[in-house]
Amino acid sequence: MSEKAPAGWYPDSDGTNRWWDGDQWTDHQHPAPGSAQTATAVAAPAQAQPPVRTRADAKAEKAYAKATRPWYKKKRWIGLLAVIALSIVIAATSGGSDSGGPEVVGNSSSGDTSSNSNKTGSKSNPVKVGETVKLEGTEYTVKSAKKTPTVGGEFFKEKANGVFVVVELTVENKKDETKTFLDEATKFIATNDKKYSTDSDGTIASAGEGDESFMLMDMQPDVPETGILVYDVPVGKAKGGLLEVSDLFGGGEAYIDLGL
Known part of the structure; x- marks a missing residue:
């Protein structure tokens, strides 16, 4: 030497x-x-x-x-933050052309009522896994939902601080022009009624193993897209949880019982 x-x-x-x-x-x-x-x-x-x-x-x-700069100083993240900020401004200054409330598509075992607070797809009367709910021109269908301590595989693996809730969601834009969908437009509502955003590390680990993510997706009209949403929630708070979906350019929310 x-x-x-x-x-x-x-x-x-x-x-x-x-x-x-x-x-x-x-x-x-x-x-x-x-x-x-x-x-x-x-x-x-x-x-x-x-x-x-x-x-x-x-x-x-x-x-x-x-390469080792903080993520918030990289150009691609600056561009993404700009898109999100612009979307928020547009949403705040313009109204959607739809009713602003959820509508069930096709047959639903949940039923509908005349009361907006108890309307099918509302928080008090959510749709179920496999059912489709429409909100502001976008249709949402949860294909499956599960709890798991880890996500990813051999090369991309992430362990939950609590427990991961992994939701397989299909989104379809039924309007006449392209829409932007972000996973931040979804929230997991735990049994303690607290809301949780998607977990970035869990999402990246799942995407690294081939799962499609909704971190930023352009939705073409009538072309359904299926992806994974990953939430890190406290142990014991996932059972009975709901998925809340909203629209960047409209009002109102729709709710889906994940059957956990």
């Missing part, structure tokens, strides 16, 4: 001197090559010289710094 060079100032590829800490290059550069300190350091034994730092090394360091 070759001996590492002692800490000191050494020539860099850009004509300046850079500080070697005895193990790796640092970001400290000497602005005046030829100083007494530099001359002393450069006189270190030839057999213990550190590797020359090239422009390729500098580019690699820059690429690494870019």
